[in-house]
Amino acid sequence: MKCFHYCKDKTRTRVQRSAPILNYETSLSISNDVSTKNRVVKSSGSVYSPRGIVELYEEKGGKLKVFTYAELRQATNDFARLRKIGEGGFGCVYKGSIKNNINGDDGDLILVAVKKLNRDGFQGHKQWVAEVQFLGVVDHPNLVKLIGYCAVDGERGIQRLLVYEFMPNKSLEDHLFRNSHEALPWKRRLQIMLGAAQGLAYLHEELEAQVIFRDFKTSNILLDEDFNPKLSDFGLAREGPTEGNTHVSTAVMGTNGYAAPDYIETGHLTAKSDVWSFGIVLYEILTGRRSLERNRPKEDQMLLDWVRRHPIDSKKFGFILDPRLESQYSLTDARKIAKLADSCLLKSAKDRPKMSQVVESLKQILQASSEESPSSKSVERVEDEPEELAENSKPAEVSESSKRRLAQLAKLSEHVGGFTKKGFMIMHRAKVS
Ligand SMILES: Nc1ncnc2c1ncn2[C@@H]1O[C@H](COP(=O)(O)OP(=O)(O)OP(=O)(O)O)[C@@H](O)[C@H]1O
Numbered sequence: 179m180k181c182f183h184y185c186k187d188k189t190r191t192r193v194q195r196s197a198p199i200l201n202y203e204t205s206l207s208i209s210n211d212v213s214t215k216n217r218v219v220k221s222s223g224s225v226y227s228p229r230g231i232v233e234l235y236e237e238k239g240g241k242l243k244v245f246t247y248a249e250l251r252q253a254t255n256d257f258a259r260l261r262k263i264g265e266g267g268f269g270c271v272y273k274g275s276i277k278n279n280i281n282g283d284d285g286d287l288i289l290v291a292v293k294k295l296n297r298d299g300f301q302g303h304k305q306w307v308a309e310v311q312f313l314g315v316v317d318h319p320n321l322v323k324l325i326g327y328c329a330v331d332g333e334r335g336i337q338r339l340l341v342y343e344f345m346p347n348k349s350l351e352d353h354l355f356r357n358s359h360e361a362l363p364w365k366r367r368l369q370i371m372l373g374a375a376q377g378l379a380y381l382h383e384e385l386e387a388q389v390i391f392r393d394f395k396t397s398n399i400l401l402d403e404d405f406n407p408k409l410s411d412f413g414l415a416r417e418g419p420t421e422g423n424t425h426v427s428t429a430v431m432g433t434n435g436y437a438a439p440d441y442i443e444t445g446h447l448t449a450k451s452d453v454w455s456f457g458i459v460l461y462e463i464l465t466g467r468r469s470l471e472r473n474r475p476k477e478d479q480m481l482l483d484w485v486r487r488h489p490i491d492s493k494k495f496g497f498i499l500d501p502r503l504e505s506q507y508s509l510t511d512a513r514k515i516a517k518l519a520d521s522c523l524l525k526s527a528k529d530r531p532k533m534s535q536v537v538e539s540l541k542q543i544l545q546a547s548s549e550e551s552p553s554s555k556s557v558e559r560v561e562d563e564p565e566e567l568a569e570n571s572k573p574a575e576v577s578e579s580s581k582r583r584l585a586q587l588a589k590l591s592e593h594v595g596g597f598t599k600k601g602f603m604i605m606h607r608a609k610v611s
């Protein structure tokens with residue numbers, strides 16, 4: 179996938195600061211809108227004084243290793259085509275190996291994923307810095323680990339690279355929507371939902387500075403060797419509102435089909451925008467269908483429109499469940515998940531649950547599910563509307579649906595009155611593979 183960004187953000191009023199430590203020559207203003215404005219300054223130690231990401235990065239960012247370009251060329255066999263494992267809006271991703279000598283000894287080789295920015299310009303650089311800053315600060319089993327980075331400004335232009343721990347089981351998107359991958363069993367799906375929710379809850383509620391992920395979607399949920407989910411891609415992440423503010427005013431960025439409608443309409447970003455995206459992903463996991471599929475009949479293109487015609491407490495509900503699950507699921511649990519998804523998708527952001535509440539609900543569902551004996555599983559046979567079941571069995575055409583998923587988010591904003599288009603980040607993406 180390629181991704182082009184045109185920043186027309188004129189809404190930013192916050193203080194711009196340079197990232198600490200990343201003091202190479204062409205360091206741009208890269209604060210990712212991180213600000214110390216409105217923070218309550220600690221004087222005696224008794225006043226609450228949360229630090230922002232920049233301050234936290236000053237303390238914790240030193241753990242990141244700074245690689246030379248030559249080291250990463252060697253690690254990836256000169257960015258060989260055979261080593262390429264993916265491509266996204268930022269650039270190509272390569273599998274590589276480096277010596278694990280973080281403790282100073284001559285360590286074993288470890289596998290890494292090396293992401294290489296494929297274009298110059300402010301936007302790519304800004305995303306690269308955001309990734310370094312946020313991943314330099316966070317530490318959680320459900321967030322991908324950044325091992326280090328490389329920034330070179332040479333005669334041949336700038337090079338920006340990121341080095342991550344290698345995730346051998348690709349992304350949730352690959353497993354849900356590509357028939358080349360085996361279908362994920364029901365239990366594993368529940369565990370992935372829980373792990374991803376825990377990652378978001380940590381970002382929203384457990385850090386000194388709140389982090390809003392802003393691009394929660396199946397391709398940004400990577401799976402480790404045991405299929406534990408880890409969120410990746412912090413290029414669009416933003417620090418949450420500072421003391422006394424309810425939201426962050428921002429250019430609208432994210433991916434069509436996942437961004438919360440209230441955020442698209444107003445540009446007001448809160449943690450509840452991520453909660454909406456989480457609700458969408460819950461339905462994608464339940465149904466095996468993408469949030470937006472333009473090759474379907476018009477009334478079925480939007481996943482939410484389609485699932486809402488199959489009410490949770492009706493018999494029709496069974497039709498929406500992923501046929502690749504082959505009835506191995508508990509319909510009772512599926513209904514509970516759908517209800518949880520609906521609460522995340524409430525129109526009013528403040529009515530949506532916090533991610534810690536979502537985590538609790540998912541834990542209860544998992545607990546109840548593991549206590550159920552196989553014979554008590556309420557697998558219901560759905561006997562009417564077979565043509566609709568057949569329709570859900572149809573594998574979505576990958577390239578076509580990807581194009582749709584990557585359509586311009588800005589287009590959505592065109593239908594929104596009373597908000598100037600200049601305030602929006604236009605994301606324009608095209609599928610290349
Ligand atoms: N740490 C990693 N370990 C293993 N594979 C990875 C890792 N990071 C990324 N990949 C692979 O590279 C692919 C591309 O990732 P990338 O985040 O660049 O793009 P994307 O998520 O598909 O699209 P977008 O630009 O919209 O986020 C992923 O789908 C995954 O298969």
Ligand SMILES: [Mg+2]
Binds near residue numbers: 266397398411
């Ligand atoms: Mg990604």
